[in-house]
Amino acid sequence: MIVDDKLRTPGAVRDAERWTAHNYHPLPVVISSAEGAWLTDVDGRRYLDCLAGYSALNFGHRHPQLIAAAHAQLDRLTLTSRAFIHDQFADFCRELAELCGKDLVLPMNTGAEAVETGIKVARKWGYQVKGVPAGQANIVVAEGNFHGRTTTIVSFSTDEDARADFGPYTPGFTVVPYGDLDALTAAINENTVAVLLEPIQGEQGVVVPPEGYLPGVRQVCTERNVLFIADEIQSGLGRTGATFACDHEGVVPDMYLLGKALGGGIVPVSAVAANADVLGVLKPGQHGSTFGGNPLACAVAIEVVRLLSTGEFQRRSAQLGERLRAGLEGLVGKGLVGVRVRGLWAGLDIDPALMTGREACERLAARGVLAKDTHGSTIRLAPPLVITEEEIDLAVTQLAEVLAG
Ligand SMILES: Cc1ncc(COP(=O)(O)O)c(C=O)c1O
DSSP, rough: OOTTTTTTTHHHHHHHHSSSOOOOOOSOOOOEEEEBTTTEEETTTTEEEHHHHHHTTTEEEEEEEEHHHHHHHHTOOOOOOTSSTTTHHHHHHHHHHHHHTTTTEEESHHHHHHHHHHHHHHHIIIIIIIOOOOOOEEEEEEEOOOOOSSSSHHHHOOOOOOOHOOOOOOOOOEEEOOOOHHHHHOOOOEEEEEEEEEEBBTTTTBBOTTTTTTHHHHHHHHHHHOOEEETTTTTTTTTSSSGGGGGTTOOOOSSSEEGGGGGGSOOOEEEEEEEEEHHHTTOTSSSSOSSTOHHHHHHHHHHHHHHHSSHHHHHHHHHHHHHHHHHHHHTTTTTEEEEESSOOOEEEOOOTOOOOOHEEEEEEETTEEEEEEEEEEEEEEEEOOTTTTHHHHHHHHHHHHHHOO
16 A cells, blocks of 8 residues: 555556546556566556556567567558558568468457457358358357457457446347357357357456367367357467467367457557458458558567567467466465466466455555456466566465465
């Protein structure tokens, strides 16, 4: 708790609360600069970033290669709109398509826009390729999903905070329990155009489905002529110790939805990657975005793809993730009642008798570690992939102290 009147933080927190809609409940820290895995606040206090902008900062704050690309691009060209082609566009689309092993890329800005794009493409594919009767397409989604905040996306959210009072809701979605292949299979009918899933549910608390689930989804989608859309916006691009979370089970979806880390923590960049038989259904005028695929976004995202193409970050995430796992599993029974880890991504269930996730995050912040609670007593850790072994140990030690009271 901050008591010193000379500190700038309390006033800055008050101002933020006064002038903004209260659609978030941030921790009362006010950040003014950052580098790598570390943040500094307006009072000069340093924090280890264990959230990384919900995985938007996989390469850490201000990665030199990404910052250099952004600076160089700012000095040349920032926006053309898609009315014209610019000189960063083809390289971005080609390099990302190659990383995904797909024919084509459709760039957008935010994650929610990538999801909306995926839904629109799947519906059009359903009508034009699969032969679904007009207006009858349905998409199977999972309970506990988080795909963004648009009116269509919240229509199939099972989180009442995200959904309530935002109707009328968009029809055409069937919700089934996550991880239950039989339920998913039963929900597919002749008008199903897609299954839309997070390969690991991030907002739900880093929920990893049972082994065999994703390959099973892949198989049933292939058998029933249904597109498998993997929302890898939070799980993709190195977070789990592989380029995509689907890679852990050798699964290749029909569409990858990407965002967050694709913008290198500098600009919002999202994209849909798929083969030509799917993305090819879109013709001029049927979909678009003024800012999607802009030169600055492409210049940064090209470097993001190049950072990933060496495999170094995926390896770091896998190796350091084992250290994180060992540390966190050591706390089960000592304040944690459950831990799920994939690469440098962890969901921790705190014993609700001890404290809420929010309280734990406040106490961690007071000890110089920033993390974010999600759903009651669960905390998500997603440090930048540039974090070191010593810094992981520091985070685990501080968590142990918080849990010990
Ligand atoms: C899996 C997933 N999909 C989509 C989104 C939405 O992304 P954005 O906030 O950029 O719209 C998120 C954001 O947390 C996400 O985790």
